[in-house]
Amino acid sequence: MENILEIKELNKSYADFALKDVSFSLPRGYIMGFVGENGSGKTTTIRSILNMAKIDSGKISVFGLDSIKDTVAIKQRLGVVFDSLYLAEHLSVRQIEQQLMPFYSEWDTKEFHSKIKQFGLPEDKEVGSFSKGMKMKLMIAVALSHNAELMILDEPTSGLDPVARDELLDILAEYIEDEKRSVLFSTHITADVERVADYITMLHGGRVWFTGTKDELDGKYVLLKGAEDDLPDALREKCIGFHAYRNGFDAMLDTQYLDEVPDALVTEKANIDEILVYIAKEARHEKSSESDAV
Amino acid sequence: MKIYIKNKSDVPIYEQIEEQIRTQILEGQTEENEQLPSIRQLARDLKISVITTTRVYNDLADEGFIISVAGKGYFVAPRNNELLRERMLCDMEEALERAVTSGRNAGLSDDEIAAALRKFMEE
Numbered sequence: 122m123e124n125i126l127e128i129k130e131l132n133k134s135y136a137d138f139a140l141k142d143v144s145f146s147l148p149r150g151y152i153m154g155f156v157g158e159n160g161s162g163k164t165t166t167i168r169s170i171l172n173m174a175k176i177d178s179g180k181i182s183v184f185g186l187d188s189i190k191d192t193v194a195i196k197q198r199l200g201v202v203f204d205s206l207y208l209a210e211h212l213s214v215r216q217i218e219q220q221l222m223p224f225y226s227e228w229d230t231k232e233f234h235s236k237i238k239q240f241g242l243p244e245d246k247e248v249g250s251f252s253k254g255m256k257m258k259l260m261i262a263v264a265l266s267h268n269a270e271l272m273i274l275d276e277p278t279s280g281l282d283p284v285a286r287d288e289l290l291d292i293l294a295e296y297i298e299d300e301k302r303s304v305l306f307s308t309h310i311t312a313d314v315e316r317v318a319d320y321i322t323m324l325h326g327g328r329v330w331f332t333g334t335k336d337e338l339d340g341k342y343v344l345l346k347g348a349e350d351d352l353p354d355a356l357r358e359k360c361i362g363f364h365a366y367r368n369g370f371d372a373m374l375d376t377q378y379l380d381e382v383p384d385a386l387v388t389e390k391a392n393i394d395e396i397l398v399y400i401a402k403e404a405r406h407e408k409s410s411e412s413d414a415v
Numbered sequence: 416m417k418i419y420i421k422n423k424s425d426v427p428i429y430e431q432i433e434e435q436i437r438t439q440i441l442e443g444q445t446e447e448n449e450q451l452p453s454i455r456q457l458a459r460d461l462k463i464s465v466i467t468t469t470r471v472y473n474d475l476a477d478e479g480f481i482i483s484v485a486g487k488g489y490f491v492a493p494r495n496n497e498l499l500r501e502r503m504l505c506d507m508e509e510a511l512e513r514a515v516t517s518g519r520n521a522g523l524s525d526d527e528i529a530a531a532l533r534k535f536m537e538e
Contacts, residue, residue, distance in 0.1 A: 294462055300455065316463050339427070
């Protein structure tokens with residue numbers, strides 16, 4: 122299977138944050154959900170793919186091209202949707218098209234206007250007056266009108282109502298239907314990717330915590346609950362994000378240790394949100410035990 | 416063919432769809448050689464992942480419920496299909512076994528159970 126996007130050992134550090142050896146790949150024809158709490162490195166990774174941030178080391182290939190050397194060629198075939206509008210707010214849809222057309226060798230005016238119509242966007246109003254959902258749809262219409270093979274969306278659903286989010290999922294599912302195009306979709310609203318994503322990459326603290334198919338992640342972790350007395354010490358050490366309260370405990374456990382779980386404890390499947398929460402709890406433990414040691 | 420998903424179910428999505436398609440084929444609610452939606456069409460319609468629908472079709476093809484025709488898509492397998500026939504026989508045996516157990520639990524003799532079965536067949 123051909124990878125439309127390949128990231129190998131990407132490192133990028135800022136004063137207070139760093140991406141560390143981020144590696145993952147997205148095959149052609151599929152949707153990848155890119156999840157992690159705020160500040161986990163999703164946007165920095167996306168900025169690196171788009172060559173908007175200068176990477177310290179590593180290699181990023183898009184369509185088999187180099188993200189730095191071939192950045193102009195890559196952008197011809199790439200659609201981006203950001204959390205806020207990157208287009209001039211005082212222009213109308215028509216004027217924006219006039220501005221964008223010269224940049225794209227494969228600009229399709231007919232397709233653009235048909236999408237604008239399908240999404241119910243007015244052509245002559247200033248786009249600055251558009252609602253958040255309308256702005257998102259405008260960016261998608263642009264992405265769909267220059268034959269982009271990869272669409273990268275950075276938090277497109279934050280601040281959108283459920284109806285607009287549902288419409289977006291529809292558009293993305295339609296977009297990849299021809300098996301040639303892919304979507305990288307960053308979000309912290311995991312319900313949006315829980316169903317529609319084929320692959321999930323999960324970041325935490327600038328590192329990749331998981332990357333693979335969603336089905337793999339689905340069966341990888343369980344939540345473990347019960348009374349602390351019933352939890353063997355050996356199993357306690359394998360718990361992720363262990364949390365004790367007066368009448369019991371809860372934690373997350375890798376399913377490879379399921380055999381060691383005594384009958385007195387209960388387990389249930391962990392969803393993406395829960396996995397993110399327990400990873401964050403575990404990180405806080407590590408931090409506090411480090412400071413204890415000091 | 417009817418396909419739908421219960422969002423608030425503990426049964427994984429792929430199992431829900433597989434079970435629906437199996438049931439409809441076994442109960443004769445589908446036509447032989449009826450075409451199924453393509454993997455990507457079904458994923459789009461249900462707003463689920465392509466990998467999930469791929470798995471559904473692969474599983475059902477392995478079990479002999481549907482067949483894949485290169486370049487054309489997926490179709491309900493013909494009724495004379497060996498695998499499908501085996502599956503139906505297996506279903507029948509399981510149901511008979513349950514019936515016999517229930518009958519004996521209720522204190523019926525084997526003759527009475529056989530008579531009950533014959534009565535059903537006459538109906």
